[in-house]
Amino acid sequence: PPSRPRGRPPKNGHPSATA
Structure with a gap:
């Protein structure tokens, strides 16, 4: 989701x- 940092x-x- 765009609201959570990726990786x-x-x-x-x-x-x-x-992940």
């Missing part, structure tokens, strides 16, 4: 959305 896991702790 980095979200603050959620799940790098599945970005």
Whole structure:
């Protein structure tokens, strides 16, 4: 998603959305 940094896991702790 454009709201999350690319190549980095979200603050959620799940790098599945970005990685």
